[in-house]
Every structure is written in C-alpha cells, then in structure tokens.
Amino acid sequence: MTGRDRLRELLDAVLDEENARLSQMADGAFSSSFHFSREVSRGTGESPVALRRRVMLERAAWQVAGGTSVTDVAWEAGYESLEGFSRAFTKAYGAPPSAFTRRGDVRAHWLPAPNGVHFHPPLNLWVHDAEEASLMHVAAQLFQHDLDDTAHLIDLVKGVPxxxxxxxxxxxxxxxxxxxxEPSAARVLDGHVWSKEVWSATFDGADFPTRGADDPASLLARHEAVAPRWLRIVRDVERRNAWDDRLIDALCDPPESxxxxxxxxxxxxxxxxxxxxxxxxxxxxGHEVDHGDPIDWLRKRNEP
Structure with missing residues (x-):
C-alpha cells in the first residue's frame, strides 16, 4: 500500500503527545471535533478520548514494568494527579501500578480493544489482527460490563427504602x-458479589472468605475490593490462554475439578x-430502573 491513509492520520492526531484534548486532536487532523470524533469512532470502534486513554495506559504499564517511576509515568500519560492515574490503572489492569511487574511478551500490557490498535514499545503503535481478537474482545466487554453494572446497581439501591x-x-x-x-434485591446482590469473592479465593488459593454485610454501603466496599482482584484473574487467564486449564477447587468438600x-x-x-x-x-x-443494556453502557463509557 502506498501513500498515507486517512485512518493513520486520525490515529496520529489522537495519539500525538501535544493533543490532550479532543479539540486539539481534531485540529491536528484538519477537522471539526464533531467530524473527527465520528470518523475515529467509525474507523476504530472507540471514541478518540477512549482510544487515547487506553493506549496511554498500555504505554504506562510497559514503562512501569520497565522500572520507570509511577509519578513520571502518570505525568507522561496526561494525568493531573497520581491518585487519578492509580485509580484508572488499577481498574484497567486489576492491580495498582506499584504491583505491575509483568515482562516478556510485549502483548502482556495490552488491554482489550475493538480495533487491534495497541501501544508497541518503545514508541510505536501495533495494529493487531482484529479478527483474531474479536471473540476475546466480546468476552472482555462482558466482564467489564458486569463489574460496572454491579457498581451501578449497588449505587442505585442506596436511594431505595x-x-x-x-x-x-x-x-x-x-x-x-x-x-x-434469594427472594429480595438485597439477597440477590449479596449472592452476586459473594460469587466473585468465593471464586477469587479459589483461583488465588486463599482461605474461604468471610461473608460481609449486605447493606448497600458494605456491599459497595466488598465489590470495590473484589472487582480488581477478579479482573486480574480474568486478564491472567487471557494472557496465558488458560481457558482449557483445570482448576482444583480445594474450598469444595471434597475438592472438585x-x-x-x-x-x-x-x-x-x-x-x-x-x-x-x-x-x-x-x-x-415501584422503582424506575434502566435496562442494563451493554450497548448503552459502552456508549456512555466511550463518551469524551
């Protein structure tokens, strides 16, 4: 292929070090913000802001694993505070940046993406075969939607008598x-969070967990504790392609495979x-509740 294609121009504008805001990205591609956002979303399946945020986090993971200080990485990734960067990193990778030490395969720092566009060290992009990744991408969205929707529902019941x-x-x-x-919303939400607590302990080889309280505040604390742990487990299974491995659940009596x-x-x-x-x-x-549709969830998640 000769010449310079439009999609590559759009990606360059999204990921330019100087283009932290959508308006700057659009200017770099000689486009209005509206048309730029529409072109990028149509070509990649991600909004410009979401794509940039993800690739910058991938670069940050590579840098942290290589020994760069978390403070320097946070600043280079465009975050205004170390706390904000740590929260975003932990949500994406299931572990805080201080605990991220994966090395070896350059793909170990990649996050799920609908387009195969990833950071490739030291300063390049890698456009991965999206067809190969498409099935796992759907699964990744399901795992993330489950966690986000659970937090949404727990937040919702805070306002319910x-x-x-x-x-x-x-x-x-x-x-x-x-x-x-599980005849009530309280019991169902408790069972939902409890399921991840038990299976996370199984995967980690930890002791059988203690079941906490089911009031909304306690449930939210339990969910916020188990969500990154569960996401780390899923990411590790994906990275090792361990879907067909066998797990011996020693928490069962007798242990079960x-x-x-x-x-x-x-x-x-x-x-x-x-x-x-x-x-x-x-x-x-009598309470108004949304549908929990992953389509609506992803649209909101990709909004600038």
Whole structure:
C-alpha cells in the first residue's frame, strides 16, 4: 500500500503527545471535533478520548514494568494527579501500578480493544489482527460490563427504602440451589458479589472468605475490593490462554475439578441473571430502573 491513509492520520492526531484534548486532536487532523470524533469512532470502534486513554495506559504499564517511576509515568500519560492515574490503572489492569511487574511478551500490557490498535514499545503503535481478537474482545466487554453494572446497581439501591430493598418479591426463589434462597434485591446482590469473592479465593488459593454485610454501603466496599482482584484473574487467564486449564477447587468438600473457562462463563451467566433479577424486583416495588443494556453502557463509557 502506498501513500498515507486517512485512518493513520486520525490515529496520529489522537495519539500525538501535544493533543490532550479532543479539540486539539481534531485540529491536528484538519477537522471539526464533531467530524473527527465520528470518523475515529467509525474507523476504530472507540471514541478518540477512549482510544487515547487506553493506549496511554498500555504505554504506562510497559514503562512501569520497565522500572520507570509511577509519578513520571502518570505525568507522561496526561494525568493531573497520581491518585487519578492509580485509580484508572488499577481498574484497567486489576492491580495498582506499584504491583505491575509483568515482562516478556510485549502483548502482556495490552488491554482489550475493538480495533487491534495497541501501544508497541518503545514508541510505536501495533495494529493487531482484529479478527483474531474479536471473540476475546466480546468476552472482555462482558466482564467489564458486569463489574460496572454491579457498581451501578449497588449505587442505585442506596436511594431505595430499606423495606423495598429487602422486600421478598419472589419468595422461595433460588438462583443456584447451593446458595440458598434469594427472594429480595438485597439477597440477590449479596449472592452476586459473594460469587466473585468465593471464586477469587479459589483461583488465588486463599482461605474461604468471610461473608460481609449486605447493606448497600458494605456491599459497595466488598465489590470495590473484589472487582480488581477478579479482573486480574480474568486478564491472567487471557494472557496465558488458560481457558482449557483445570482448576482444583480445594474450598469444595471434597475438592472438585473445574475447567477454567467454564468457571468464568458460570460467573458471567449467573451474574447477568442476578443483575436482571435485581431490576425486576426493584420495578415490582415501584422503582424506575434502566435496562442494563451493554450497548448503552459502552456508549456512555466511550463518551469524551
């Protein structure tokens, strides 16, 4: 292919060190902000701001793993505070930058993307075969949507009267028989968070966890503690292509063997079911609730 293609011009404008804002990116591509954002989104499946943020985090991960100070990396990535950078990094990688030490394969620092565009050290982009990555990208979106939607629902029930939150809308209802009955939004959300706490302990070889309280504040704290841990586990399975590995769950009595991929699918399947059950129960008590649609979630997530 000869010449310079338009998509590459757009990517250069997005990732130019000087173009921190959307208006600057658009100026660099000789376009209005509206048309620039539409062109980039159509060509890559990500908004310009989301694409830049992701690639800068990938570069940051590579730099941190190579020994660059977290403060320097945060500044180069365009963050105004170390705390903001650490929060974004931990959410993306499931571990704080101070604990990120993965080396070897240059793809170890890549985050899921709909377009195959990634940071490649030292200063280059790598456009990965999106067809190869497409299936895992869908799964990555499902895992992230599950975590974000759970936080959204817990935040939502903070404004719901406790009697509605604990009302037994579906008496005797059980999602999984061994988890007991979950007739109320409180019990369903508790079971949803508890599932990740137990499976995370299984993957990490930790002791059986203690089940915390189910009031919204306590649930949110539990979710915020387990979410990055769970995301780290999923990322590690993806990185090692360990979907078909066997996991011996020593927390079972007697210990039981599971295929790793089936466990992750199990958590996603019943997690989605529980999140929709919560919505059903809240509507039954007269509360307005959104649909939890991943399409709406991704659109909001990609907004500048």
């Amino acid at each position: 406790d009697e509605d939150y604990r009302r037994e809308v579906l008496p005797g209802q059980a999602v999984l028989t061994w988890d007991g009955t 599971f295929q790793v991929g089936s466990v992750l699918a199990h958590v996603l399947t019943f997690g989605a079911h529980r999140r929709q059950l919560v919505r059903t129960m809240l509507r039954a008590s």
